Each structure stands twice: as C-alpha cells, then as structure tokens.
Amino acid sequence: MASITSPDQSNELSNKPSRVAILTGGGDCPGLNAAIRGVAKTLMLRTKTEIIGIEDGFLGFIERRSRTLTYQDCSGILSLGGTMIGTHNRANPFDYKGEDHSAAVKRYYDELALDALVIIGGDGTLSIGYELTKLGMNIVGVPKTIDNDLMCTERTFGFDTAVSIVTDAIDRLRTTGQSHKRIMIVETMGRNAGWIALHAGIAGGADSILIPEHPYDIKLVADACNKRMGTHHFSIVVVAEGAKPIDGEVCTRETIKDSPEPTRLGGIGDQLKQQLEQLTDAEIRSTTLGHIQRGGSPTSFDRIFATNLGSYAAELVINKQYNCAVIQRGNQLSEVSLDCVAHKTRNIPNDDPTLQTALSMGICFGTKALFRRSAKSSEYE
Known part of the structure; x- marks a missing residue:
C-alpha cells in the first residue's frame, strides 16, 4: 500500500530546498572532500535535495560547467586530499581576465534553478561569495584554509593537517641539525598570519619563531x-x-595580476639564512616546505571538523538561513553574516594563549615588543 502524506508533511517538504550547489574555491586544502560529503549527504538524507557540483570553483560558473552529484559520488572520499569537484584560485567573477562576469554567474545560478549555493573556501572565496549575495544569490560559507586566518572563527579545517606536516618536517630536520651542528631554518605558509609557524614551531620544539605580526630584529634572532x-x-x-x-x-x-590574491609570498627563509650567516659562525640550511603543507590526506581531526562544518552548513540551508558563514566559537559551531568575514584577515593577537605559552618558554620571536602575560593579572610582565 502506498504511503499517505498528510497536508502538513506535504507543505513541510515543499518548503525544503530542492536543488543546492556546492563550490570549492581558492587553493586546495586537506578536508575539502570531507566537507563536500558533509554538506551533500546531510541534504540528500534530510530533504532528498539534488546536489550540483560546480566544477573548478567560480570558473565553473563563468564557463557554465557543473554536474549532478549522487550519493555514491560522495562516498569513499572522506580520506582523500584535494577536491573532487576541482578548484581555481584566479577565477574572480568580478575581475577575470580583465572582465566582470558576475552577471553571467547570476544567470547560470538562475538557470540551474538553485535554492542555494554552499561555498567552501577561505577569505578570498567567502569575500567573493559576500559580493555575490548582493546580486540575489543565496549563499552559505564553510571556512577552509590551512592558514587559519579567517575572521570570526577560532579554527578552519586544513590547519591541523598543515601543522602536523610542518611538525613532522621539523622533527626530521632536527636530526640533520644535531648531526651536523647546524642552524636549520624552516619556512612555512600562512600568508600574512603566523598561525602555522606558531603552532608547528611549538610542536616541533623550535628555538625561534618569526611571524608576520611582529617584524624581527635579526640581531636578537x-x-x-x-x-x-x-x-x-x-x-x-x-x-x-x-x-x-x-x-x-x-x-x-611572484605577482599574478589576474588573481584575487596577486601577491605570492616566499623566499624569507633564504633571506634569513643570508642575514644570519653574517652574525654567526654556524652552518645554516634553509628548507621551504611550500605546497607539501596543503596536499595529501587530512588528519582525523580535520576529517571530523570538516564533516561537522559541512553538515552544519546543510542545516542552515534547510532552515533557509542564507548569506552567512559557519564558524567555531568556544568549541561550538555557530554562524555569522558573510560581511563579518569578507575582506578581513585574522592575525595572532598578543594575548593568544599559544603565543603566551611560547613566550613563557623563552622562545625567541626576534622582538622585545612582546611580553608574557601574568597568570595572576591582565597586565603584561
């Protein structure tokens, strides 16, 4: 006998989203597939929503490339690095190859008959998402970046994996440094924030940690x-x-003119080596880890965290809470308006507990401007 749906159940189902797209933007990052899985499976099981994968980030919108994702497509991807739907870090719809494609992006969004778009990315991707909301697109953002520099959230997925990779590299470089009596320099990613360097430096037992938040005095280093x-x-x-x-x-x-982030940083490790060679008699070696930090399988923490974020984003879509981003505060998931995270960078504050731990342990940051916070007061010692 066929099941009978009550009028109330019918109205409830009709109010649920029927087509939702997922897009991954910016650089690749461990945990992207876990986040896609969290979004897609939650929507499929909760509301039988059709999931559309936008291929290669915002470039897929510009070039009108997408595909339907099945439940099977989203299975078996939890441990995989990269992103199953591809990404692109230069396809800014508002300025791609010198032209504004934002109106075309909105047209394709409408032609796909989307109820919402879930974008998984860092500050660049979420900033673009915020601008697209002004065109009438319903968007929910998921915070992803190994740099951990997104505003309003205590953590982004991918960060834990990057720190683990850098920590392992430091452990390996230490044996060479010990054997040859050398100074070993490790250059990390992070752009204009020092979260990776700080956390991996402590985990790896570094003697000096140099971060963008505090310019260093080479003599102190x-x-x-x-x-x-x-x-x-x-x-x-x-x-x-x-x-x-x-x-x-x-x-x-290098500088890439047609990129949302045209300035690509790098080379400070070699520069620091040259500076230190003038002030010490020791042999010095510099290692730049580069894209090794963002590749490969995510840690168990990032798998769980990315899945939680994706599922929470799906719940926001189900409840029609659009134009916001998922965040973590006090170990709890919540959401903020996209304009709170757009076009901003979260740097390490002086009272950050991990920074204060490093100072208490005597780790050098190349500056006298940092002071250890007293445990008995709110003043710096």
Missing part, C-alpha cells in the same frame, strides 16, 4: 641562535612566509 649553538650545538628557526625584518619588506615570490 642571531643572539638566540648563538646561545642555543653554545649549549646544544644546533638550532631550529621556524619562519612564516609573511614575516619580515624591522624596517624591511616581505619577500615576494
């Missing part, structure tokens, strides 16, 4: 290295790609 060489005969220095010396400039690897 050299003093810390020489002191360490005198007692342990090797030293580990972790430097974020956006770090710079006092009265100096950040190192730029």
Whole structure:
C-alpha cells in the first residue's frame, strides 16, 4: 500500500530546498572532500535535495560547467586530499581576465534553478561569495584554509593537517641539525598570519619563531641562535612566509595580476639564512616546505571538523538561513553574516594563549615588543 502524506508533511517538504550547489574555491586544502560529503549527504538524507557540483570553483560558473552529484559520488572520499569537484584560485567573477562576469554567474545560478549555493573556501572565496549575495544569490560559507586566518572563527579545517606536516618536517630536520651542528631554518605558509609557524614551531620544539605580526630584529634572532649553538650545538628557526625584518619588506615570490590574491609570498627563509650567516659562525640550511603543507590526506581531526562544518552548513540551508558563514566559537559551531568575514584577515593577537605559552618558554620571536602575560593579572610582565 502506498504511503499517505498528510497536508502538513506535504507543505513541510515543499518548503525544503530542492536543488543546492556546492563550490570549492581558492587553493586546495586537506578536508575539502570531507566537507563536500558533509554538506551533500546531510541534504540528500534530510530533504532528498539534488546536489550540483560546480566544477573548478567560480570558473565553473563563468564557463557554465557543473554536474549532478549522487550519493555514491560522495562516498569513499572522506580520506582523500584535494577536491573532487576541482578548484581555481584566479577565477574572480568580478575581475577575470580583465572582465566582470558576475552577471553571467547570476544567470547560470538562475538557470540551474538553485535554492542555494554552499561555498567552501577561505577569505578570498567567502569575500567573493559576500559580493555575490548582493546580486540575489543565496549563499552559505564553510571556512577552509590551512592558514587559519579567517575572521570570526577560532579554527578552519586544513590547519591541523598543515601543522602536523610542518611538525613532522621539523622533527626530521632536527636530526640533520644535531648531526651536523647546524642552524636549520624552516619556512612555512600562512600568508600574512603566523598561525602555522606558531603552532608547528611549538610542536616541533623550535628555538625561534618569526611571524608576520611582529617584524624581527635579526640581531636578537642571531643572539638566540648563538646561545642555543653554545649549549646544544644546533638550532631550529621556524619562519612564516609573511614575516619580515624591522624596517624591511616581505619577500615576494611572484605577482599574478589576474588573481584575487596577486601577491605570492616566499623566499624569507633564504633571506634569513643570508642575514644570519653574517652574525654567526654556524652552518645554516634553509628548507621551504611550500605546497607539501596543503596536499595529501587530512588528519582525523580535520576529517571530523570538516564533516561537522559541512553538515552544519546543510542545516542552515534547510532552515533557509542564507548569506552567512559557519564558524567555531568556544568549541561550538555557530554562524555569522558573510560581511563579518569578507575582506578581513585574522592575525595572532598578543594575548593568544599559544603565543603566551611560547613566550613563557623563552622562545625567541626576534622582538622585545612582546611580553608574557601574568597568570595572576591582565597586565603584561
């Protein structure tokens, strides 16, 4: 006998989304497939929503490329790195190859008859998403970036995996440093925020950590290295790609004019090596990890976290809470308006607990401007 749907149930189902698209933008990141899985399976099971995958980020909207994702498509992808629907970090709809394609993006959105679009990305992707909401697109953002620099959220997925990779590299470089009595420099990603360098530096037992938030005095760094060489005969220095010396400039690897993020940082590790060679007698080696930090399988934490974020985003879509981004605060998931995260960067504050831990342990940051916070008061010692 066929099941009978009550009028109330029928009205409830008719109010649920019927077609929702998913897009991954910006650089690839461990956990993207887990987030896609979390969004898609939650919507499929809760509301029988049809899921559309936009191929290669916003470029798929510009070039009108998409495909329907089945439940099977979204199975078996949890542990995979990269993104099953592709991404692109130069396809800004508002300025792609010198032209504004935003109206065409909105037309394709309408032709696909989408109830909503879930965008998974960092500040660049979510900033584009915010601008697209002004054209009438219903958007929910999911915070992804290894840099952990997105506003309003305590953490982004991909960060834990990146820190784990850098920590493993430091562990391996330490054995070389110990064996050859060298200063080993490790350059990390992070753009203009030092979250990866700070966390991996502590996890890897670095003696000096140089971050973009505080320009360094090379003499203070050299003093810390020489002191360490005198007692342990090797030293580990972790430097974020956006770090710079006092009265100096950040190192730029290349400039890509048609990219939402035209300035590509890199090279500070080699520059630091040259600077330290003038102030110490030790052999120095510099290693730049580069894209190794963002590739491969995500950690168990990032698999769970990305899945939680994706499922929460799906619930926002079901409840028609659009034009917002999922965030984590106090170990709880919540949401904020997209305009709160758009066009902003979250840097390390001076009272960050992990930074304060590093200062308490005597780790050098190349500056005298940082002070350890007293546990008994809100004042710095």
